[in-house]
Amino acid sequence: xxxxxxxxxxxxxxxxxxxxxxxxxxxxxxxxxxxxxxxxxxxxxxxxxxxxxxxxxxxxxxxxxxxxxxxxxxxxxxxxxxxxxxxxxxxxxxxxxxxxxxxxxxxxxxxxxxxxxxxxxxxxxxxxxxxxxxxxxxxxxxxxxxxxxxxxxxxxxxxxxxxxxxxxxxxxxxxxxxxxxxxxxxxxxxxxxxxxxxxxxxxxxxxxxxxxxxxxxxxxxxxxxxxxxx
Numbered sequence: 126x127x128x129x130x131x132x133x134x135x136x137x138x139x140x141x142x143x144x145x146x147x148x149x150x151x152x153x154x155x156x157x158x159x160x161x162x163x164x165x166x167x168x169x170x171x172x173x174x175x176x177x178x179x180x181x182x183x184x185x186x187x188x189x190x191x192x193x194x195x196x197x198x199x200x201x202x203x204x205x206x207x208x209x210x211x212x213x214x215x216x217x218x219x220x221x222x223x224x225x226x227x228x229x230x231x232x233x234x235x236x237x238x239x240x241x242x243x244x245x246x247x248x249x250x251x252x253x254x255x256x257x258x259x260x261x262x263x264x265x266x267x268x269x270x271x272x273x274x275x276x277x278x279x280x281x282x283x284x285x286x287x288x289x290x291x292x293x294x295x296x297x298x299x300x301x302x303x304x305x306x307x308x309x310x311x312x313x314x315x316x317x318x319x320x321x322x323x324x325x326x327x328x329x330x331x332x333x334x335x336x337x338x339x340x341x342x343x344x345x346x347x348x349x350x351x352x353x354x355x
Contacts, residue, residue: 131157133223135168136176136353149175153206159223164216167206169347174355177229177347178220180212181312183329184343192300192313196285199301200252211313214249214256214280221248226348228260230312232268232331233343235319240268240334247348255279255287258303269333271310278303299327309333312344 132138134156142149149170156178157163169177182204183192190209202213220226228247233239246261257279263270279287282301286293294304300314309332317328317340328340335341 131163133158134176134220134348134350135166135170135178136350138168139170139176139355151175158216158219161216161219165206166212167210169345172231172347173229174353176353176355177349179345179347180217180220181210181344181346182206183209183312183316183345189316193283193315194301196282199280199282215252218249218251218256221348222250224350225352227264227351229347229349230266230268230272230331231343231345231347232312232334232341234335234339235342240266240331242266242268242270242272242331244272246351249280256303268331271332271334274309275303275305278305297327312341312346314340316340 132141138154139149151168151170153165154168155163155165167179167182169179186208190204194203199211200214202211202216204210226247228244230242243265244261245264248259250257258275260272260276263273281287281295281304283295288294288304288306290306294307295301298307298311298314300311302308302311302313311330314329315327320339321328322338326337329344330337
């Protein structure tokens with residue numbers, strides 16, 4: 126890693142700022158991945174030392190961003206980087222393959238309980254391979270592990286079912302994810318505002334945190350190089 130005016134991710138943005146004795150705050154920054162064009166991303170410069178490139182962010186905003194989207198929309202990305210967004214599967218694939226990244230998932234429920242889950246590595250393949258998820262070990266966190274089940278799975282949307290269930294998991298559970306048959310997490314599911322006792326597993330859920338009948342308030346998915354030290 127060399128410091129540059131053209132940082133390849135939020136970790137490089139952070140370290141370049143520190144080297145030039147500038148203060149870093151969370152916000153939108155421009156990065157220059159090793160492959161592809163420059164892009165704007167949301168950088169989390171506070172959590173666990175900062176330097177996180179955020180690729181998914183959801184919260185209690187009005188109006189709510191619709192995450193029940195098509196394959197093309199998830200490929201390109203959508204939303205507002207300052208509020209709710211999916212960065213885009215093409216960008217996520219490009220970023221996650223340029224270094225060895227760890228994954229952190231931050232969540233909060235409507236009671237103000239905050240939890241997180243962290244994984245030793247995270248990578249998403251290209252569109253030809255249906256953005257297959259490659260996930261390392263669950264290393265730390267208090268949310269529990271609700272993502273390892275999805276390791277090795279292709280991404281699915283409402284108009285492209287790549288899961289192993291006979292029916293479309295994306296359509297059944299109102300989301301887009303690395304579904305198997307079907308899920309233990311569904312962070313792109315419906316924003317159902319907390320408990321939904323009559324609706325099974327279609328909300329924004331992380332099973333080991335609040336189960337299948339609870340839709341979370343906030344989720345953020347973010348990556349950072351494994352070598353990073355704040």
